[in-house]
Amino acid sequence: MPPAWSAEPIVFRGASGTSGGRIGPSRIAPQCLRSWLGPATAVALVAAGAMIFEVMTPQVVSVTLFYVGVILIGFSFPQPKAALALALLATPLIIVGYWMAIPEGRVVWDAWMNRSRSVCSVWLTAIFVWRIRVLQQNYSSSRAKSCGSLPLSNSITTQ
Secondary structure (H helix, E strand, O other), rough: OOOOOOOOOOEEOOOOOEEEEEEEEOOHHHHHHHHHHHHHHHHHHHHHHHHHHHOOOEEOOOOHHOOOOOOOHHHHHOOOOOHHHHHHHHHHHHHHHHHEEEEEOOHHHHHHHHHHHHHHHHHHHHHHHHHHHHHHHHHHHHHHHHHHHHOOOOOOOOO
16 A cells, blocks of 8 residues: 655656656645644634624624634644745635624724724734744744754753
8 A cells, every 4th residue: 555645756747648748746745734724713603703703793893803713823833834825814804794694873083093902913923923934933943953952861950
């Protein structure tokens, strides 16, 4: 039985059965796809929940909690920049949510002020998540390097 992931080139065949050219080795391992599948599903569900809640609430109400939740799911992705990408996803959703919400006779600037606060909250959360993930990666890589160079006798000396 061949391994689930190999460095063999992927060849696409047309309807006639002839190959249309070699594309090259597949660079995406199934483990990588599995590590993205769960968080991506969670992002889609929370974003859909935010949009549904937007439709059911007045324009002046911004659903910041849902959008910050989308960003916090960025902790589950393997790359630190995923939180920033999720903020890029959430920002237009916040803006579009204004037009999806129930119109109200209030002042328009109040609703847009709440939306701008939501955008600021989302980006602040995204920067924090990104920074924490970068620090985690740096810590784990420095710990791996230092663990490899520890002496075999690990004794504690007191003064």
